[in-house]
Amino acid sequence: MATQPPAPIIIIRRRKKAGAPHHGGSWKVAYADFVTAMMAFFMVMWLAATMPQEKLGGIADYFKNPSAVKGQTSTLVPGKMGPGGAGDTPVKMFTQIRNPPGAGAAPIPGLGNGKTAEDDAVRKALAKADREKLEALKKALEKAIASSQALAPFKDQLLIDITPEGLRIQIIDAQNRLMFDVGSPELKSYTRAI
Secondary structure, eight states, X not given: OOOOOOOOOOOOOOOOOOOOOOOOTHHHHHHHHHHHHXXXXXXXXXXXXXXXXXXXXXXXXXXXXXXXXXXXXXXXXXXXXXXXXXXXXXXXXXXXXXXXXXXXXXXXXXXXXXXXXXXXXXXXXXXXXXXXXXHHHHHHHHHHHHHOTTTGGGTTTEEEEEETTEEEEEEOOBTTBOSBOTTOOSBOHHHHHO
């Protein structure tokens, strides 16, 4: 038997395909920022064109004082900038006046923080006076309803009572005397008289 030569060794070389080169997508971010800024700008311009003049003045006043603290402004000193001139740091103008430490009376614990008996007495007296006025008004209305020929037939449909909010007057339906026709928003003639 003849020996056959050994089978040839086959080597398969596979090349890795590299991904597509980076095409520089950073311009898209910059463009998106630009478009957003333009949209905001045109919205502000549109709002300014449609807003009444009084509100525009209020908005302008809001932007006149760039300081975060109300009552203070931070402005640059006018004049030459740099060496030999004014610095570029803001100067605080109209700062709040503060008392030096230890000045003035020290607070006394327990005083001035709560309700006083006088406040409660005044509040109760005012509430009592209001209640008396409401009761007098209620009696006057009930008397006027009873003495009126036009309203006397409806006195059972008129309820007057005193609530914490004030005097409440209710017009209610009677058993056989409705204020509205069923499904209609129109008042009946006798309800209109009330």
